Amino acid sequence: MTGPPAQFHTEGVTPDPNMYGIIQRSFKHLFQLLKRQGTTKMIRASYLEIYNEQVIDLLNNSHRRYLQVRWSKNKGFYVENLFTVECESIDDLMAVLEEGEW
Numbered sequence: 001m002t003g004p005p006a007q008f009h010t011e012g013v014t015p016d017p018n019m020y021g022i023i024q025r026s027f028k029h030l031f032q033l034l035k036r037q038g039t040t041k042m043i044r045a046s047y048l049e050i051y052n053e054q055v056i057d058l059l060n061n062s063h064r065r066y067l068q069v070r071w072s073k074n075k076g077f078y079v080e081n082l083f084t085v086e087c088e089s090i091d092d093l094m095a096v097l098e099e100g101e102w
Contacts, residue, residue: 047100058100
């Protein structure tokens, strides 16, 4: 999904775009679409893990407990207290991905 793990965990190594996984490629595609449309939209990112029907926030290390999935008429399904980051560039999204990998 993310390509070779070494591209995140090797200091001083610039990741090879040819080795990107589907996640990085979708980030790139998303920003290319936004640029082509000429719109200014805010991208918000979060990173979670679902394992054995338990939801864990991978970006909030100080709050490592299971989160609740909720539903409301206004939001639809959402994860309560999930840490969210506003991303203005593809580099911001890549940083979120890298942070969640640790």
